Amino acid sequence: DTEVTQTPKHLVMGMTNKKSLKCEQHMGHRAMYWYKQKAKKPPELMFVYSYEKLSINESVPSRFSPECPNSSLLNLHLHALQPEDSALYLCASSQEEESPLHFGNGTRLTVT
Amino acid sequence: GESVGLHLPTLSVQEGDNSIINCAYSNSASDYFIWYKQESGKGPQFIIDIRSNMDKRQGQRVTVLLNKTVKHLSLQIAATQPGDSAVYFCAENLQTSYDKVIFGPGTSLSVIP
Numbered sequence: 416d417t418e419v420t421q422t423p424k425h426l427v428m429g430m431t432n433k434k435s436l437k438c439e440q441h442m443g444h445r446a447m448y449w450y451k452q453k454a455k456k457p458p459e460l461m462f463v464y465s466y467e468k469l470s471i472n473e474s475v476p477s478r479f480s481p482e483c484p485n486s487s488l489l490n491l492h493l494h495a496l497q498p499e500d501s502a503l504y505l506c507a508s509s510q511e512e513e514s515p516l517h518f519g520n521g522t523r524l525t526v527t
Numbered sequence: 528g529e530s531v532g533l534h535l536p537t538l539s540v541q542e543g544d545n546s547i548i549n550c551a552y553s554n555s556a557s558d559y560f561i562w563y564k565q566e567s568g569k570g571p572q573f574i575i576d577i578r579s580n581m582d583k584r585q586g587q588r589v590t591v592l593l594n595k596t597v598k599h600l601s602l603q604i605a606a607t608q609p610g611d612s613a614v615y616f617c618a619e620n621l622q623t624s625y626d627k628v629i630f631g632p633g634t635s636l637s638v639i640p
Binding site: 512516517 | 558560561562563568569570571572573576578616618620624625626627628629630631632633
């Protein structure tokens with residue numbers, strides 16, 4: 416079990432669907448992250464929120480829309496995705512600068 | 528066609544032997560480095576970290592070495608166990624953007640019982 420909870424664990428969606436991935440942490444961490452991971456590849460940074468404000472967007476396509484409703488929650492809204500967006504989406508949090516990230520176990524997304 | 532990067536570097540070691548996993552990082556401005564372990568079906572898990580003002584740090588059965596001159600990081604695992612089988616990633620934290628944590632390509636460690 417991890418201290419970062421991601422739901423759902425698996426998601427299958429069509430290219431015209433709208434869905435959301437959810438992430439929750441109750442460790443009081445100030446920063447939350449979305450990473451995308453393809454098979455046999457390292458996690459790729461997508462977004463970072465610091466104190467509920469978007470601090471980093473790694474030129475992610477607008478069909479991915481992050482949201483941080485409060486300090487414990489992070490969402491990733493998905494719309495009009497492509498099959499190549501199929502991947503493991505990982506959420507992480509960290510307490511302070513230069514501290515380890517705590518990861519959830521990810522949402523396995525398949526776009527059909 | 529796509530062929531580069533489809534295969535993770537793999538290290539196979541006998542149970543009980545020591546393992547050394549290497550990583551070359553890209554940015555000389557990075558000043559904080561972390562090793563993560565990722566088991567199948569799980570998210571990466573923190574193992575050990577090191578700051579750029581150190582060249583060695585030891586944990587329980589693990590040691591990280593940092594060589595800033597050649598931008599090289601290594602993870603040593605003593606008395607490797609079957610439970611150590613996983614993919615290992617080094618990650619660097621950029622000094623210019625402390626929240627930007629970038630992962631290296633990863634190494635798959637396979638422990639032979």
